[in-house]
Amino acid sequence: MDILISNAAGQPIYEQICSQIKDEIISGRVSEGELLPSIRNLAKDLRISVITTKRAYDELERAGYIYTVAGKGSFVAATNTEMLREEHLKQIEELMQKILELAPSCGLSDDDIIEMLKLLQKEGR
Template identity: 70%
Template sequence: MSRIDIIIRNTSGQPIYDQIYSQIKDLIVSGQLKEGEPLPSIRALSKDLRISVITTKRAYDELEKEGFIYTVAAKGCFVAEKNVEFIREENLKRIEDLMQEIGRLAATCGLKSHDLIEMFRLLGLDEEE
């Protein structure tokens, strides 16, 4: 059984089951949780997080419905085989969301796109150099 660190924030406004779902999904998409790796049992994770078993089950059900995990009777839940194209799309969507946030922040600072590109280069994040 894997030990995973889930942080529940009561002040976030995001439902607890969704916080669990999002954090486990991020661990899977990023590769921190590998294909075939067992997840903590619903009961163990509930106890660890001090939350309802029903809440944890709902998060696991959502992960299974979306194809991130699968359940083996009497064995537990495991990380499903990754669909590389799906993960690429997930990452592209995440990048787009972050870029929109960067755009909003840049606008409040009076930065233009060429300023952002220069920052990108200065941070060594471009492949051209």
């Protein structure tokens, strides 16, 4: 499993761990039931804080990606597509929220935003 921590990214370290482990799970590179590295070993291997790593694992557990068996460690939980969809929907919603926040500062109306989206879609193709 690859986890790459960047100190310059500005993104909090626990978020980096969270999202990278999530990606590994979503992409299927780690499979259901697989044992994840222990919090302490991961922290020490990456030379990052144990507390931060624990925070990342807690977050993943809360989101249902992993589960912890006391004394044994953390395992990859069964992922269902519904959960993934929800996750992605949530992300889209967040990004849209951001657009709506930033739009007034550029004097963009809702129509302008929709126009922009269509333009991007065209370019994408």
